[in-house]
Amino acid sequence: MLTSIDFKIFKEVLTFLPHNTIVITSHELVDLDGAASAIALNFFLHSLVNDLTTHLYFSSISKNTKIFLERLNVKFPNLALKIVDSLKNIEADRYFIVDTNKLKNISQFLNLSADQKTENYFFFIDHHYYEEPSSSEPFTAQGLFKDEYSSTCEIIVDLFQEFKIELTKSLRYLLIAGIITDTGYFKYANNSTIHILAKLLKNDIDIQEIRLMLKIEPHISEKIAKIKGTQRNEMIKVNDWLIGLSHVSSFEAKVANALIRLGFDIAMVIAEKTDQFRISLRAKQKICRETGLHLGKLLEEIASKYNASGGGHDGAAAITIDKKVGSLREVILTQIEKVLA
Numbered sequence: 001m002l003t004s005i006d007f008k009i010f011k012e013v014l015t016f017l018p019h020n021t022i023v024i025t026s027h028e029l030v031d032l033d034g035a036a037s038a039i040a041l042n043f044f045l046h047s048l049v050n051d052l053t054t055h056l057y058f059s060s061i062s063k064n065t066k067i068f069l070e071r072l073n074v075k076f077p078n079l080a081l082k083i084v085d086s087l088k089n090i091e092a093d094r095y096f097i098v099d100t101n102k103l104k105n106i107s108q109f110l111n112l113s114a115d116q117k118t119e120n121y122f123f124f125i126d127h128h129y130y131e132e133p134s135s136s137e138p139f140t141a142q143g144l145f146k147d148e149y150s151s152t153c154e155i156i157v158d159l160f161q162e163f164k165i166e167l168t169k170s171l172r173y174l175l176i177a178g179i180i181t182d183t184g185y186f187k188y189a190n191n192s193t194i195h196i197l198a199k200l201l202k203n204d205i206d207i208q209e210i211r212l213m214l215k216i217e218p219h220i221s222e223k224i225a226k227i228k229g230t231q232r233n234e235m236i237k238v239n240d241w242l243i244g245l246s247h248v249s250s251f252e253a254k255v256a257n258a259l260i261r262l263g264f265d266i267a268m269v270i271a272e273k274t275d276q277f278r279i280s281l282r283a284k285q286k287i288c289r290e291t292g293l294h295l296g297k298l299l300e301e302i303a304s305k306y307n308a309s310g311g312g313h314d315g316a317a318a319i320t321i322d323k324k325v326g327s328l329r330e331v332i333l334t335q336i337e338k339v340l341a
């Protein structure tokens with residue numbers, strides 16, 4: 001059972017931390033929201049807790065995140081980011097996990113026994129949808145579960161504010177980048193995102209500079225995936241909604257985004273991997289608002305039924321399914337059509 005707590009109660013969590021060894025981590029293939037949140041949380045904990053040992057660890061880092069962190073390091077040579085590449089020799093008292101609310105989204109926790117899960121202390125900070133009563137996690141953990149936030153970085157910024165800790169300039173760069181990317185350049189942002197962004201920018205950061213630091217020319221394989229994915233696209237019309245269906249070998253999320261930009265209201269792109277199917281879904285905000293479609297909830301329900309791993313937001317979600325189960329293409333499609341009917 002995961003218990004959602006408040007910033008105020010978070011103060012109590014901090015009182016347990018002195019003399020602890022803490023691992024701060026995030027989901028697989030960590031994105032900038034996860035990485036920035038973890039790095040800022042590390043700074044935050046050291047600002048408030050005495051005699052604390054922390055280790056930042058990511059089981060895998062997305063390419064864009066790596067590139068941004070390198071560019072940030074060039075701009076702030078004193079940043080001295082220390083990220084460990086293994087947890088092997090680390091005896092952690094507690095684990096802080098950001099930008100996900102599921103242990104199974106992190107490979108190093110995948111094979112923990114039920115005992116190990118209850119013995120260890122996990123604390124989550126996350127903005128993804130999570131269902132409190134029917135949580136599938138067979139252990140007790142606490143967290144700041146706040147799906148009204150459009151990024152985990154924004155929760156972290158509010159945490160700094162609540163505890164009156166000043167953010168360094170390099171951390172502000174990092175958090176702004178996390179917010180920009182996780183909101184899809186403000187497509188999924190809300191009013192408080194903009195308020196928080198203004199606070200982070202102050203007068204000394206130029207948002208265009210961060211935009212340029214985030215800019216990466218796509219690799220030719222990504223361009224080809226988008227073009228092939230578009231060529232192979234199959235169109236389904238439900239009432240006046242258009243669903244785009246395609247398959248590629250990789251870049252399924254990028255292809256789904258491309259299909260939405262092309263004009264589809266919903267896009268579903270399947271990638272066939274060696275042992276799994278990975279499916280990315282995207283939906284326009286308009287269709288979510290008008291029909292109540294929530295791709296994250298929909299995939300979470302399907303995932304728990306088929307022993308897969310899935311979830312996300314109303315307009316952006318993904319599911320990973322064991323090859324033996326099949327791609328679940330028709331199952332997902334039927335559920336979407338049910339919502340639209």
Ligand SMILES: [Mn+2]
Nearest residue numbers: 033099152182
């Ligand atoms: Mn996020």
